[in-house]
Amino acid sequence: MRKLGMIGGMSWVSTHTYYECINRYVQKRTSPMSSAPLLIESLDFAQLYGLREASDWQRAAQTLSESAKRLEGAGAEQIIICANSMHRVYDDVAASVSVPILHIAECVGERMAKDGVKNAALIGTRNVMTESFYRERLVKHGVDLPAPEVQNVELLDRYIYEELMVGKATRDAERALKTIITKKAQDGAKAIVLACTELELVVDTRANVLPIYDSARIHCEAAAEWIIAG
Known part of the structure; x- marks a missing residue:
């Protein structure tokens, strides 16, 4: 099997999901005693939280690029970023x-x-829902994505950053997500893209x-397939 490098810690809850999901998939596809060969760089999310200004994202790009270099130097043959929102700096990291x-x-x-699937609603953090770096890649694959409602962006950001990313799942968040998804169905969406790993804590997928x-589960499965294809 090939060795995968993981840039994690954004949040640790997400990284835990990635570690478990990849290992379970590898175990299922190979043998009950198999474990995935992984290298994990767990970054301090306190240094990468609430990014707004261009200078903040430049710092994030540098931090993730340095992490990717360390993983490559340690023997990783492919790398994944264990966070949807941090794919905003994907191009810089990939170039490093x-x-x-x-x-x-x-x-x-x-x-x-x-x-x-031709029509779906995108649910995640503010930058994932409103900026082009994520949406354009889905649109390229023929998926129509309606613009997000401002009130949902604010609500989701609060639940994700204040609760879910510290491992706290509340009934209020669960009810809020159920309401949002039900409304998306009423508005004509044919599917939901759950573009924040921590949301699975309050959404029955x-x-x-x-x-x-x-998104995280799909990402993990693709990574695991790559690992065992070696």
């Missing part, structure tokens, strides 16, 4: 190393194109009013 970096939105877009494309 010679090994490939598996883009989360590309994995999601390919899965949706394979399933023939297997039993919902719409098909849920869980």
Whole structure:
């Protein structure tokens, strides 16, 4: 099996999901005693939280690029960034190393194109929902994404950053997400892209009013497939 490098810590909750999901997938596809060969750089999210200004994102790009270089130097043959929002600096990070970096939105877009999904609602942090770096990759795969409602952006950001990223899942957040998804279905969405790993703490991805494309799970499966293809 090939060795995968993981840039994590954004948040530790997300990284835990990635570690477990990749290992379970590898175990299922190979043997009960198998473990995925992984290198993990767990960054301090306190240094990468609440980025707004261009200078903040430049600092984040440098931090993730340095992490990618360390993983490459330690023997990683491919790298993943264990956070949807940090793919905003994907191009800078990918340019800093010679090994490939598996883009989360590309994995999601390919899965949706394979399933023939043409219309979906994107749910995640503010920058994922409103900026082009993530949306454009899904649109490229033929997925129409309506613009997000401002009130949902504010609500989701609060729940994600104040609760879910510290491992706290509340009934209020669960009810809020259920209401948002139900409204998206009423508005004509045919699927939901769950573009924040921590949201699975309050969203039942297997039993919902719409098909849920869980970005982290899809990313993990693609990474695990790459690992065992070696």
